[in-house]
Amino acid sequence: MRRILLLIFWQFGLLAGIRLFADVVTLKDGRQISGLVESGNTQELHIKVGDQSQTLDIHQVQAIWFGGSSGAPAITPPANPKAAPEPAPAQPNSLVLKDGTHIAGRWWSLDATDMHFLVNHQLQHYPRPGVSGVTFGNATLPVPPARSPPPPAISPQPPAIAAQPARAPTLARSSDSAPPQPPPSARPAGAPPPVPSGGLSQPEEIGAVYFSNGRDLTALERNQAVEHGSGASQYFEMPAPQSRVRLKEASSLVFVVRLPKGVEPGSYSLFPLVTVKGTRRTRPQPGRRGGLVTWPVDIEKTEESSSYIAYSFTVRDLPTGEYSFSPSTSNDGYCFGVDPSASGK
Numbered sequence: 001m002r003r004i005l006l007l008i009f010w011q012f013g014l015l016a017g018i019r020l021f022a023d024v025v026t027l028k029d030g031r032q033i034s035g036l037v038e039s040g041n042t043q044e045l046h047i048k049v050g051d052q053s054q055t056l057d058i059h060q061v062q063a064i065w066f067g068g069s070s071g072a073p074a075i076t077p078p079a080n081p082k083a084a085p086e087p088a089p090a091q092p093n094s095l096v097l098k099d100g101t102h103i104a105g106r107w108w109s110l111d112a113t114d115m116h117f118l119v120n121h122q123l124q125h126y127p128r129p130g131v132s133g134v135t136f137g138n139a140t141l142p143v144p145p146a147r148s149p150p151p152p153a154i155s156p157q158p159p160a161i162a163a164q165p166a167r168a169p170t171l172a173r174s175s176d177s178a179p180p181q182p183p184p185s186a187r188p189a190g191a192p193p194p195v196p197s198g199g200l201s202q203p204e205e206i207g208a209v210y211f212s213n214g215r216d217l218t219a220l221e222r223n224q225a226v227e228h229g230s231g232a233s234q235y236f237e238m239p240a241p242q243s244r245v246r247l248k249e250a251s252s253l254v255f256v257v258r259l260p261k262g263v264e265p266g267s268y269s270l271f272p273l274v275t276v277k278g279t280r281r282t283r284p285q286p287g288r289r290g291g292l293v294t295w296p297v298d299i300e301k302t303e304e305s306s307s308y309i310a311y312s313f314t315v316r317d318l319p320t321g322e323y324s325f326s327p328s329t330s331n332d333g334y335c336f337g338v339d340p341s342a343s344g345k
Contacts, residue, residue, distance in 0.1 A: 023047065024065040025056065037064060040110040042330040058107070065133040093117075096132040107134060116260075123206050123260050123307065203258040206308065209268070209325040209334035211247060212254045220255075220334035221245045225282075225326065232289045236331070237281040238273070242322055243335040249320055250341065255313040256302070257325075265311040267329060270295045273322040280322050280335070295323070 023037040025047055033056075035049035045056040045064070095103040095117050106118040115126045115134070203210050203217060210217040221243045225236035247253060259265060272293055273280040285291030295315060303310035313325070320340055324333040 023067065025061060026063045026065075027056070027060050028062045029060075037066065037110065039112070040107075042108065042332075045110075061136060063133060063135040066128065066131055093137075094135045095126065096134065097126070098130050098132050107136065118206060203256055203310070206258055206260060207263075207327070207332075209255050209257045209313070211245070211336065212256050212312070214254075217256065218245065220325065220336050223324070223333045223335055225324070225331045225333045227331070228281075232284065235281045235284065235292070236271075236326075236333075237279050238324065238333055238335065239279055241275045241278050241280065243280075243337045245336040247336055247338050248341050249318070249338050251317060253315045253318055253338075255315070255325065256310060257313065258308050258310045260308055265299050265301075265309075265313075267327045268297075268313070268325050269328070270297050270313070270315060271324050271326060271333075273324055273335075275322060280324070282324075 022034040025033045025035075025037065025045065027033070033047060033049060033054070035047045035054075038046045038048055038053065040046060040058060043058055045058050045061055047054050047056065093105060093107045095105060095115065097103070103117065103119060105120075105124075108116040108118050108123060110116065110128075113128060115128060115131050117124050117126060117134075204219075208222065209220050211220060212218075223238040225238050227234065227236055229235055257265065257268065271282045272295055274283050283293040285293050295318065298314040298316070300312045300314070301309055302312050318338055320338045322335070322337050324335045326333045
């Protein structure tokens with residue numbers, strides 16, 4: 001009987017320790033959700049609360065604190081909590097390590113073992129045990145308080161460790177099993193992008209789309225598309241009637257993008273845009289409820305390293321107008337416009 005009571009007390013102590021060190025997600029409306037953060041990407045965050053998993057819109061997340069407690073640090077609330085939410089996390093985000101280091105960059109993804117964070121346009125990998133948290137926009141995350149030791153086990157021979165809850169797979173992450181990679185040397189500010197022996201300059205930012213003229217790259221205009229409507233009337237809208245990046249009409253146009261291994265280039269689509277009331281928006285596909293008009297793109301792998309793969313997107317016979325490349329994992333839009341070619345050329 002005494003042994004059974006000891007085992008019960010030990011289990012209660014273990015459950016208290018789990019609750020004590022839960023992850024804490026703070027939303028932009030001030031709500032806090034405690035549980036186990038399982039995975040995340042540029043669109044969603046998956047957290048397990050009790051026996052159920054919840055999916056959160058990453059654009060509504062203000063901060064994530066790993067291994068928090070009931071005394072989780074207060075997060076600075078947004079200036080106007082009733083204002084319309086931003087379409088995407090403000091830049092830069094901030095990654096906070098256990099040693100107090102703050103790293104400015106951009107949230108990319110999270111899995112069971114690593115945090116993946118874009119720093120100086122390079123995807124870096126940080127082991128989860130060394131990360132205190134991450135903030136989005138102008139939120140601040142204080143250095144977490146010192147942890148008190150877990151309650152001692154009363155029984156000298158505790159029962160076997162229970163199986164850990166299964167973790168949801170991470171969408172669009174850079175690698176499923178690759179170990180953390182040391183950060184590469186940063187390129188000095190203002191320095192031109194590296195030029196390989198072939199002479200073609202390389203994309204500076206992972207995931208961004210560039211126009212290529214055969215040697216030099218031009219970054220496309222980056223916007224955040226805002227979703228409107230639903231069903232057959234759904235569309236995505238971007239500000240301004242046309243892009244500031246202008247290309248000349250040609251039989252073929254070539255674009256390039258560099259992606260981490262494991263991210264499919266086919267997740268990028270080319271959307272023709274129509275200008276309505278001073279803004280650009282996607283066009284509905286006739287006869288398909290909720291479908292959007294896209295233009296065919298030929299994809300070819302051009303270069304591969306230990307961490308990244310570069311692809312070329314070739315677009316043929318593109319008529320004049322406004323366009324945007326956009327990945328299915330985010331509302332990022334890489335925009336450009338096509339103008340008529342010079343007469344006689």
